[in-house]
Structures are given as structure tokens and as C-alpha cells.
Amino acid sequence: MTIRHGILTLLSQGPRYGYQLRAEFEASTGAAWPLNIGQVYTTLSRMERDGLVSPGEQDEQGRVVYSITEAGLAEMERWFRTPVVPSDRxxxxxxxxxxxxxxxxxxxxxxxxxxxxxxxxxxxxxxxxxxxxxxxxxxxxxxxxxxxxxxxxxxxxxxxxxxxxxxxxxxxxxx
Known part of the structure; x- marks a missing residue:
């Protein structure tokens, strides 16, 4: 699993900001895959560049809330349908x-x-x-x-x- 796909899956449930994504990712994986907050924001930046997520306005605390795009939903669905093969591990x-x-x-x-x-x-x-x-x-x-x-x-x-x-x-x- 890539961080990218995990974040897309979490965003499919509704808009979130980086720290929420990190906490929910770790909770969903039983803390088996701890994330550095920098990884989350780097991944969000790349996904924004690729048209998979879109940033919203900053909230009163300066946090940017991200939403999944149609392309992001399609990418998540493709990932769900694609079996994991041993060479990917x-x-x-x-x-x-x-x-x-x-x-x-x-x-x-x-x-x-x-x-x-x-x-x-x-x-x-x-x-x-x-x-x-x-x-x-x-x-x-x-x-x-x-x-x-x-x-x-x-x-x-x-x-x-x-x-x-x-x-x-x-x-x-x-x-």
C-alpha cells in the first residue's frame, strides 16, 4: 500500500487536513505504519499536482483542508480493484x-x-x-x-x- 492510496481512501470519507490524515492513517493500520507529518504533506502536494486532491481554504488555525477529486476517486477505485502481487512487496x-x-x-x-x-x-x-x-x-x-x-x-x-x-x-x- 502506498501512503497516497491510504490518504485517498481517508479523503473519500470527507475533507480532512494533514494532521487528521496522519492520525486516521495510523489508527486504521493499527499503528503498523507510522507516518511522519512531512510525508503526509509531501504526498498531498504531489496528489494536488496530479489532480487527485484539491485544497480548500485555510481554517482559523491556518490548516488547509483537502478534498478528493473525481480523478482521486477513480485512482482509489483502481487501487481497490488491483490485486497486490508478490513483486510489489x-x-x-x-x-x-x-x-x-x-x-x-x-x-x-x-x-x-x-x-x-x-x-x-x-x-x-x-x-x-x-x-x-x-x-x-x-x-x-x-x-x-x-x-x-x-x-x-x-x-x-x-x-x-x-x-x-x-x-x-x-x-x-x-x-
Missing amino acids: PRDELVIKLAMAVTAAADVRPIIQAQRTATMRTLQEFVRAKRASVGDPAQRLVLDSMIFQAEAEQRWLDHCEAVLTASPQTQEKQR
């Missing part, structure tokens, strides 16, 4: 780290164990946050996704350990 540093450790003939067991411990701690934090997010379905969906990802990472780490333990190359390196 960032590279997984953990996968790269383990692959490089195996390539370098390093002992991957402590790497796997350290990650397993960190992932379990993160999973516990997500579960606690989910219990505290009663009544907010957007935040619950984000936290559920993060919980499922952490659980999948735990399963993948177990798989890595099993594969490497069974590998004749790994067994020779451990001797």
Missing part, C-alpha cells in the same frame, strides 16, 4: 539473511533461534494489541494479518531448521 530481509548464512557456511541454528525468539515476542505483542482494539474492525484486520504473518514466520523457521538439519551439506559442516 518489499524484499524479505530474513529470507536473504538465512540464504546468505547458508551460502557462507555459517551455523544458521543460532540465527534461526534468535529470530524465533524475536518473532514470538512480536506475536505476543500483536495478540495483546488485538485484545485492546475492541470495536475497531479496521485495526483488528491489520492486527490479524500481522498475527498470521508472525505465525507463518514461526512455521517457516521450523521448516528451515528441519530442512537444514536433514541436509547432508549441513550435517557435514556441523561435524
Whole structure:
């Protein structure tokens, strides 16, 4: 997800100024993606340039309220209809780290164990946050996704350990 699309989605619910957008973006994503206020205003400026939002008049506190345009609504709808493909996601540093450790003939067991411990701690934090997010379905969906990802990472780490333990190359390196 881009910040741009998140902001367009929030503006589709009505006009907002930058700080509101930042706060609502973070609340909607369960604070999984914290935003710098500068990112919000830079993104709004680019979207204004691209005709996706339009600024209104400044209020009494000097805040500019932005509204979504027809082009912005069309862009948001296009984003909703377009599936996310794996190539659109960032590279997984953990996968790269383990692959490089195996390539370098390093002992991957402590790497796997350290990650397993960190992932379990993160999973516990997500579960606690989910219990505290009663009544907010957007935040619950984000936290559920993060919980499922952490659980999948735990399963993948177990798989890595099993594969490497069974590998004749790994067994020779451990001797």
C-alpha cells in the first residue's frame, strides 16, 4: 500500500487536513505504519499536482483542508480493484539473511533461534494489541494479518531448521 492510496481512501470519507490524515492513517493500520507529518504533506502536494486532491481554504488555525477529486476517486477505485502481487512487496530481509548464512557456511541454528525468539515476542505483542482494539474492525484486520504473518514466520523457521538439519551439506559442516 502506498501512503497516497491510504490518504485517498481517508479523503473519500470527507475533507480532512494533514494532521487528521496522519492520525486516521495510523489508527486504521493499527499503528503498523507510522507516518511522519512531512510525508503526509509531501504526498498531498504531489496528489494536488496530479489532480487527485484539491485544497480548500485555510481554517482559523491556518490548516488547509483537502478534498478528493473525481480523478482521486477513480485512482482509489483502481487501487481497490488491483490485486497486490508478490513483486510489489518489499524484499524479505530474513529470507536473504538465512540464504546468505547458508551460502557462507555459517551455523544458521543460532540465527534461526534468535529470530524465533524475536518473532514470538512480536506475536505476543500483536495478540495483546488485538485484545485492546475492541470495536475497531479496521485495526483488528491489520492486527490479524500481522498475527498470521508472525505465525507463518514461526512455521517457516521450523521448516528451515528441519530442512537444514536433514541436509547432508549441513550435517557435514556441523561435524
